[in-house]
Amino acid sequence: MADESRIAAARSTRSLGWAIVLFLVLPITIVVPVSLTDQRFLSLPQDGLSLRHYVNLVQSAAWLSSVGQSFVIASGATVISVLSGTLCAVGCWRLGSRWSELVRVLMLVPIIVPTIVYALGLYRLWVQLGLLDTYFGVMLAHGVTGIPYVVIIVSTSLANFDPRLEQAARNLGASVPYTLRRVILPSILPGVVSGSIFAFIHSWDELVLVLFIASRAIFTLPRRIWDGINEHLDPTMAAVATALVAVTAILLVLDMRTRRQRSE
Amino acid sequence: MTAVAATGAHSGRRFFFANERTAYWLMVAPAAVLMAAFYFYPLVEVLWISVTEPKPGLDNYALLFTSASIRRTIVTTLRICTITTAVTIVLGYVVAYVLVHASPRAQRWLFLGVLVPLWISVLVRAFAWVTLLAREGLINTTLRDAGIIEQPLALIWNEFGIVIGMVHYMIPYAVLPLYASMRDIDARTVSAARGLGGSRFYTFRRVFLPQSLPGIIGATVLVFIFSLGFFVTPAILGGGKTLMIAEYISLQILDLLRWGLGTMLASTLVIFIFVLLAALAKVVDLKRLFGAG
CATH class of the missing domain: 1.10.3720.10 (MetI-like)
Structure with missing residues (x-):
């Protein structure tokens, strides 16, 4: 009797856990059927499935230009974050002094400080530098805020890297840049790839900074979605959302692949 | 650096170490400069504006x-x-x-x-x-x-x-x-x-x-x-x-x-x-x- 109630308690805890995880996943999947609706408004399909909202999407110059802009900006931002972030992580790892410890603590600040706060200062600075509403301005802002994530991710893979390999290369006469290129980088490559994916998604999804530093010329995808949600909710939005979920899923699978290769 | 270079027989070796540390600092530098100029400076600017606009003081x-x-x-x-x-x-x-x-x-x-x-x-x-x-x-x-x-x-x-x-x-x-x-x-x-x-x-x-x-x-x-x-x-x-x-x-x-x-x-x-x-x-x-x- 006591045993039965104990098993029942364990089972109900487990079901509750699974239910919460379903609560995390299921609401997001609702965008898929809504994007296939045959109606003109946000609804589930009623008389059949329809791809008309996807047709709307690929025929809309506005949406396509936003996708293009976001892609260019996220690519540029990723280059900035990954180059400087990876170098910084390796440098800090080798220095190992109080100063580099400080650098790593400072890297946490952008993760802790709400983006809205930084956005105000960024807007002011970009006015002074004439970078408002430019590709380069948004790229730089996204690139800089992506650095901490790259540093953290690359540092994690450096923690698993045997420093004696590096010393061996150096003792055999390899220069610092050569050691970096031929010894360190190949073994932390999966971390760098993860960092790149993270930096790309960071820029691709970023909204708050763009709301402040972009106006007419720069209209990234998140800003287009934001406008859509606030002004004209229609199933085309659901098609966009579905496409974004699909892109994320592909990137996630890529990331898992590289992680698996690393562990093998 | 000059002090290190002037310490006689082992100077080559020591200079080499100083040089190596410099190389690592140079690797940290791009990220540090980018973050300082384009993240921390504007962040401090926010604090500064809050005590200077519209007029200096804690009125805000x-x-x-x-x-x-x-x-x-x-x-x-x-x-x-x-x-x-x-x-x-x-x-x-x-x-x-x-x-x-x-x-x-x-x-x-x-x-x-x-x-x-x-x-x-x-x-x-x-x-x-x-x-x-x-x-x-x-x-x-x-x-x-x-x-x-x-x-x-x-x-x-x-x-x-x-x-x-x-x-x-x-x-x-x-x-x-x-x-x-x-x-x-x-x-x-x-x-x-x-x-x-x-x-x-x-x-x-x-x-x-x-x-x-x-x-x-x-x-x-x-x-x-x-x-x-x-x-x-x-x-x-x-x-x-x-x-x-x-x-x-x-x-x-x-x-x-x-x-x-x-x-x-x-x-x-x-x-x-x-x-x-x-x-x-x-x-x-x-x-x-x-x-x-």
Whole structure:
């Protein structure tokens, strides 16, 4: 009797856990059927499935230009974050002094400080530098805020890297840049790839900074979605959302692949 | 460097070491310069504007105590964040508990379910909730067609909608630190307590729960802090009717151009967060909590 109630308690805890995880996943999947609706408004399909909202999407110059802009900006931002972030992580790892410890603590600040706060200062600075509403301005802002994530991710893979390999290369006469290129980088490559994916998604999804530093010329995808949600909710939005979920899923699978290769 | 070079026979070797350290510092430099010039400088500028515009002094900060709309926004923000954090921690605790005790196969699926939402655009998630919760949304229309309700329920553009969206966003951030601390708990302590005759619940309360306390505190801090400055989800699900501080700040700047007031609130928010973290730094390993440990 006591045993039965104990098993029942364990089972109900487990079901509750699974239910919460379903609560995390299921609401997001609702965008898929809504994007296939045959109606003109946000609804589930009623008389059949329809791809008309996807047709709307690929025929809309506005949406396509936003996708293009976001892609260019996220690519540029990723280059900035990954180059400087990876170098910084390796440098800090080798220095190992109080100063580099400080650098790593400072890297946490952008993760802790709400983006809205930084956005105000960024807007002011970009006015002074004439970078408002430019590709380069948004790229730089996204690139800089992506650095901490790259540093953290690359540092994690450096923690698993045997420093004696590096010393061996150096003792055999390899220069610092050569050691970096031929010894360190190949073994932390999966971390760098993860960092790149993270930096790309960071820029691709970023909204708050763009709301402040972009106006007419720069209209990234998140800003287009934001406008859509606030002004004209229609199933085309659901098609966009579905496409974004699909892109994320592909990137996630890529990331898992590289992680698996690393562990093998 | 010149001092090192002038120390005689070993100077070549020593210079080589100094040179090597210089090389590593040069590697740190690009990130450090970019962050200093384009992150920290504008951040400090925000603090500076808050005490200089429209005129030097602490006048902006006096508004914290005199303005009714600011007080309302702060109270609303703290209330929503507290409710969100409490609900998130309880739900996250259950998920982490089940995760720790699950078979490796089940664990993989549960982890996937916890991590996938983290990777999906916050706008997509907010949009999905709008689709579900709106007046003419899927939940209301389904309930109406089933004859359960006649008037649509007010599920969105109020605090209820905000809390749902925020809890949904925050749960993964709670699960990860909770899971990490539960994994460190020695299962033998639980078996020992059970073997000595402690009931299941008693063992949980007196043995497991206390040992998972660091995780609970860490997750609470993380979720509360992320909630405080959260912009996108509250702005969309609040529909401009329920204002939290981040949206209030953006309104002050983008619509009303009240820089003094906007930067004052932004500074207050940051200072509050860092005071909170400083107070908890002794109890929580902050670096580990934010992923850099």
